[in-house]
Amino acid sequence: MRSTLQWLGTSVLGVALSAQSLEAQPTPTPGAVGAASASRPGDSHRLLTWNLPSQVLPLFETLESGGKGDLAIIGDSISFAENSYNWFLKALFEADYGSGGEGFLSPSGMRGACEGDVYVRCGVDMDNTQGAWASLNSGPRHPRSYGLDVDGNYAIIQESSTGIHGRYFLYLYGDEVTVHYIKEPGAGTFQVLLNKSTITTINADIPGEPEHASVTVPTGAENPDEINEITLRHISGGSVYLDGYQMSYGQSGFVYHRLARGGAGPDDFLDCIGQPTSDFLGTLDAELILVMLDWAGLNNAEPYVTNMNTLLDFLEGAAPNSKFILVSHHAFYEGIGQEADWLYLLARQRGHGYINLFDLHAGSGELGTLGFLEDEVHLTAAGGSWFADYIYGVLTDAAADARTADHNRDGVFDYQDLLAFLEGFVGADADTDVNADGSNDSADLTEFLDAFRRVQWASR
Numbered sequence: 318m319r320s321t322l323q324w325l326g327t328s329v330l331g332v333a334l335s336a337q338s339l340e341a342q343p344t345p346t347p348g349a350v351g352a353a354s355a356s357r358p359g360d361s362h363r364l365l366t367w368n369l370p371s372q373v374l375p376l377f378e379t380l381e382s383g384g385k386g387d388l389a390i391i392g393d394s395i396s397f398a399e400n401s402y403n404w405f406l407k408a409l410f411e412a413d414y415g416s417g418g419e420g421f422l423s424p425s426g427m428r429g430a431c432e433g434d435v436y437v438r439c440g441v442d443m444d445n446t447q448g449a450w451a452s453l454n455s456g457p458r459h460p461r462s463y464g465l466d467v468d469g470n471y472a473i474i475q476e477s478s479t480g481i482h483g484r485y486f487l488y489l490y491g492d493e494v495t496v497h498y499i500k501e502p503g504a505g506t507f508q509v510l511l512n513k514s515t516i517t518t519i520n521a522d523i524p525g526e527p528e529h530a531s532v533t534v535p536t537g538a539e540n541p542d543e544i545n546e547i548t549l550r551h552i553s554g555g556s557v558y559l560d561g562y563q564m565s566y567g568q569s570g571f572v573y574h575r576l577a578r579g580g581a582g583p584d585d586f587l588d589c590i591g592q593p594t595s596d597f598l599g600t601l602d603a604e605l606i607l608v609m610l611d612w613a614g615l616n617n618a619e620p621y622v623t624n625m626n627t628l629l630d631f632l633e634g635a636a637p638n639s640k641f642i643l644v645s646h647h648a649f650y651e652g653i654g655q656e657a658d659w660l661y662l663l664a665r666q667r668g669h670g671y672i673n674l675f676d677l678h679a680g681s682g683e684l685g686t687l688g689f690l691e692d693e694v695h696l697t698a699a700g701g702s703w704f705a706d707y708i709y710g711v712l713t714d715a716a717a718d719a720r721t722a723d724h725n726r727d728g729v730f731d732y733q734d735l736l737a738f739l740e741g742f743v744g745a746d747a748d749t750d751v752n753a754d755g756s757n758d759s760a761d762l763t764e765f766l767d768a769f770r771r772v773q774w775a776s777r
């Protein structure tokens with residue numbers, strides 16, 4: 318495990334280290350909560366979820382109808398680390414809906430640890446020559462990343478001081494690989510090769526402002542487990558900025574895009590705001606985006622809320638077709654309980670969904686007793702798996718209610734659904750057999766009305 322303590326702000330960790338003495342509380346069962354109050358003494362005002370049905374509906378509608386459903390996660394080290402909840406979450410989606418490919422990864426997230434830890438899929442890897450360089454996944458943002466890509470993780474190919482033209486060798490799954498890069502003044506020319514054969518030559522030098530650009534390479538992969546080598550080779554001119562790589566397979570299934578960077582709260586992600594980032598998010602076109610960013614060293618509400626508002630303004634503009642869920646962190650230190658409050662209010666103000674992970678446990682003491690913490694902050698495999706089960710539970714519960722309640726399939730839950738259901742029910746329409754037992758009876762009516770009531774309550 319790389320040194321993870323540096324990934325979050327030191328002032329956060331200072332408090333985390335003193336938060337060990339909290340008394341353990343019973344652990345809620347994953348998936349067993351709806352818009353329920355937290356069980357935690359003293360914070361019982363806080364909801365555990367809010368407004369999930371409307372936010373998860375497009376993703377699950379796409380997946381249930383056999384399309385390709387995209388989930389993106391904008392997060393910090395807890396979303397970046399080995400054993401993060403998100404790798405387990407990806408596996409849960411894929412078990413139910415199949416994989417549509419490995420999705421987007423930034424260069425610094427490409428080197429998977431394949432010995433026991435749950436991380437990037439084994440086989441995904443990259444290698445470089447002199448003249449090729451990749452940013453770290455945490456720490457101070459490199460100046461070149463400002464405004465150019467969403468997570469500040471990137472790579473450069475250029476001519477080295479000794480005259481060597483940099484090359485990246487990427488080992489990727491998918492029948493299509495999309496390389497996201499930046500066109501900008503002074504950038505160089507590079508070649509894209511598939512298994513050593515040149516596919517195309519690209520001049521990234523343009524006048525004016527930097528632009529997001531991408532090149533998609535059909536790999537010919539005949540199954541989702543086939544690895545192909547993509548080489549990005551600098552040819553001439555200035556350096557070329559490589560944002561990340563997107564792996565796609567087939568026409569259906571779940572696709573997970575990780576847009577995460579260690580040590581990064583919303584203040585850091587504000588440095589990503591720019592037209593190239595906006596255009597990149599537009600091309601991802603994810604049905605659902607989870608945002609899970611903590612204080613990261615800014616230990617009071619004012620800058621956090623201001624920064625989150627600015628960041629959400631940007632993200633909503635860049636991804637107008639996406640739904641959003643704001644997720645609080647697990648209770649690794651007491652102070653981020655306020656984060657859970659503010660994310661709830663932001664979700665209400667903006668009509669986004671909300672998942673409160675903070676109030677599921679009594680604090681770092683309980684998380685430690687359960688074996689969920691690898692250090693003061695990050696998750697073990699047991700912790701990552703538990704939180705993934707929990708998140709998948711609340712997402713799928715909300716989706717089941719949403720798909721039942723939105724009877725007329727227009728994306729909203731209103732009296733038109735009641736009318737449509739009752740009309741169909743009287744006519745014994747097959748789509749009113751909610752419990753799929755082959756008959757159309759009062760049990761179906763009860764199930765429909767219960768789901769309809771729950772989706773209404775979920776956003777009260």
Ligand SMILES: [Ca+2]
Binds near residue numbers: 466468469560
């Ligand atoms: Ca990137």
Ligand SMILES: [Ca+2]
Binds near residue numbers: 723724726727730
């Ligand atoms: Ca409807």
Ligand SMILES: [Ca+2]
Binds near residue numbers: 754
């Ligand atoms: Ca039935």
